[in-house]
Amino acid sequence: MTLQSSPSTFATGLTVLVGLVACALPVWLRVVRWPQLREQHADLAVPFIITTVLFGLLVVSLPTYDSIIPPDAYTLLTLVILAAVLVPWAVFCLRYTGRDHLLTNRRIGVISIVLYLFVTVLILDVTEMLPGSTLLTILLGIGIVGLFGATFAIVGMVLLSTYRDAELPMGQSLAVVLPPVVLMMASQGPGADPTTRTIVNATVLAVATGSLWMAVTRYDVLTRRPGTSRLGLRSVVTEMDEAVLIINTEENIVNANAAATALFGTDIVGESFESVLEQSVSSVRACDTLEYSTTTGTQTFDPRVSRITGGGGQRLGLTITLIDVTDREMRRQRIEVLNRILRHNVRNDLDVVLANSDRISNDEIRSTIKSTLQGTLRLSAKAREAEEVMSTVMTSPEEFDLTALAMAVADEFRSGDPSGDITVEAADIQIVSHQPVVRRILRELVENALKHADTDTPCVTITVRENPDGDTELIVADNGPGIPDLEQEVVADGRETQLKHGRGIGLWFVSWAVTQLGGELEFDQNNPTGSTVTVRLCD
Template sequence: MLLSLGLSVAVDVVAVGLLTWVTWQTAKDRSPPNAVPFALMSGSLLLWALLSLISEFPNAWGVGSNLAAIAQVVPVVFLPAIWLVYVLGYIGRETGFTSLRGALFVLLALPLIGAAATFEGDPTREEIRRSLASLVGTELFLLFIIYVYAAFLFLRYGWNHRRVSRTQVGIQLGAISAPYVIGGWLDGSSIIDGVTGGLLVSGVLLTVAIQRYPVLTGFPKADYVARSRVVESLQEAVVVVDWEANILDANVTAEGLFGWTTRNVIGTPLDAAVDGFDGGDLSAGTTEVVSLQTTKGRRQFQYTVSDVERDTSGSDEEPVARTIVFRDVTDQRTREQRLSVLNRVLRHNARNKLDVILAHADHIEDDTHRAAIQNSASELASVSRKAREAEAVMTDSVSAPSTVDIAAVAHEVAATARDDYPDSSISVTAPERLQLTSYRTVVRRLMTELVENAIVHSDDPARVDIEVETTADDIPQLRIADNGPGIPDRERDLLTESSETQLEHGLGVGLWFVNWAVSQLGAELEFQSTGTTGTTVVVRFYRNRESMSQDSDGSHSR
């Protein structure tokens, strides 16, 4: 008898030691998604083992052995429910506790409350027996259903998922089952109590599991690492949405790009959180280019949509969500357009003008032919010069941006234009200072091209009004108005569509540079008619609260 008690106590002590270590290892770092349910699961087994150890010693630590034995009902009843919560989180059906899962624990507690209420009043022994039998039967039925359901989900997921070890599945399932199975298998005549032996097996198996397998992650380890390491380190913005296009998750890049935190936009419609994504196609496999407003201004993005499958079992279940990857292609598309236009200049404009020169070369003594040669050569030289200047300016924009006073730039551009076109009337309305973080060379060249285009295409005498202001939303804005016939609709379309084709190459290099500059600066370009004659070109720069400042003295003109 003494040997049996000593052995049973020793087994209890070892079980308590192992389960204490497992619980401590999981509880000290709760960052993995499924760490809390696992810690509660091992903690329940630890409580069970402690109560089992106490029950070996009558009146030990001031607690009666019978009371300790009765208290074991608590971990016995609630362990299967905690096991189910852990399994649901592990297979990807949301980690942690929800209201529905909380209701499950309440349901399990009701028979215990009913059992305690049975002793109220002065019931007969037969009434107590029948009430307890009914309540115990209900409790056992609930425990059986919960345990079997959790085991079924865990086994199916482990067998269908290639990255989950089947040995891991067996070890974890055995750790939960051991106290119940071995406790029911070994009777009181055994050297050690069956529950005690089962708790020792649980401690050993959980110790092995936590050291060798990814038991703390929500989903298999590769999925968790992919989510926490790979996705978060991507330079592309990643947003996960449900089938109603409401945001479920996003990575750090998306937060910085669109100016919000994931916690604040969960449940928000995608088109409400991402300015410019109205009506975007979210079908699986979609790849499109859209223009979106970001913290860096308006940028062009190529987005790709893919389904998020519940598992890899090949079932016909609907995907649980969709992942949208946004890749900034503004610079890429700008380079492509730049190369396309410069290539067109060399292949089309320069070639055609040289053909004219060669065709008139034999008639150089004729005044008419001589004038044609001079005009063609001048046009060719001008086009080539503008192309070189555009290329040089766009190359400068690769460096880091700096603080630019666009009011001062406007005055500089106006002064240069007055010198180059003395017969023109050029006015500037601007505040004393209006600063933003940008590329000064690009901003100046953008203004120069718009002013020169307005002067060249205006009626004599040309009148150009330059206005620098901020909108009601504190957005810096440039307005250049002229008294000319206006920009033809076809050229407007070419500018706003950001495309250059073989058939639509009539736009000058100067206005194409305007297109490049607006795109590179993250700005917006708009054309407004000013009556029967004249056009107003509006450029809205993106807002940067930290770098933008404006004097309170208002604006002045000259």
């Protein structure tokens, strides 16, 4: 038997064996792995299985159809296989990297028809049988170049996506792209006799088969994909409730998410930003809020503008997120109006009533009215002071002596009204925070303990210490009746109702202030009676 004219029995057997191993892969996936893949990973498993089925069938049947291929066309066998599996493999890769939005049934159908016509021409070598074969040969050459270009583009996309994903090894994506790469390289190998080419082809097909097996056994490419982060970012933009606009350097809208389309009631892609929002980009960037008449009425938005830059830092465009703050702005306006009414109008009226209360002849009624009015005025004043103190949180923090501050507050209440036995247990601790806010927190806690005391001589202990975690703790303990559970629950829940509400604003202020300082607030029972409030100021 001569080896120059036909493939040897060894080469043919090797090719068939490789084909059988390749065919076993989709069978194993369908029988063993499919129950695990069906729920969440069918989008990857289906095109991968189709790829391996086509690859395995073409390889195992190679001895059948290589007899109809001219001997000088043996170098194109691997190219035929590549063209036959390119569509399902490309679908897998696009989904694998999170770019499945590029896929449509129409695109897949057109590309499949073109590729399989290309395969038919290669196998049957019809370029010599048809008139105008020169033109057909040129088109065939262009098709081969396009096939190589598409393959290289997809390979680069897969490798780049894996490189950007720190969680996945590069070997995983190498196992995905190696089969088409070796098929493409084998088709460009030097010419040789049919037997040598068959052995080379069998070797290349064995490498491709081994790579496919490794991709799903060692790396499990069907469940771990670099496209997860890309899909996550895309879903954040496309599915978020806020409208997101992407504009280019000419301030034209080049993309918009579904929320933006619903907001404006039409597809605004291609329109200029100014024609849609009736404001320029520069004016939007300069404003805190903007109003726009949408399909649901006039709404107020908080515009967030971010630059889109290239790898060299060049400006490519902007993203503008329109956050609907209509309810927030309405609530802010209502609070401002009610605050003005309570702090000014009502307070002024209460001053008038208090000034005229002396005209009431009944001493008991006059005393009750004056006491109630004075309490209401004190509450109004406390609210105003709390608001002023909280505004200092917007300034830069400063270092101060917390122990000295605690002693100053204690001295204030030892001789003030209400008063009591105030003890300070403190180490020498310096902290960096907002001193007026911390002072106000401590004053509120001490005043609350003294005001609600049920003994003639209320005792309050202020402790300043550093806990084992290195955080500074400010603790106020008393021997009174304790803070009611309902009061603690309301502050902990962060909301009041008609049935669940506190007795004032003191503890609310403490909670707000501690939160603004980035600290923690805890309530506990003192032994044997009273309550313990811990303010933890974290670094």
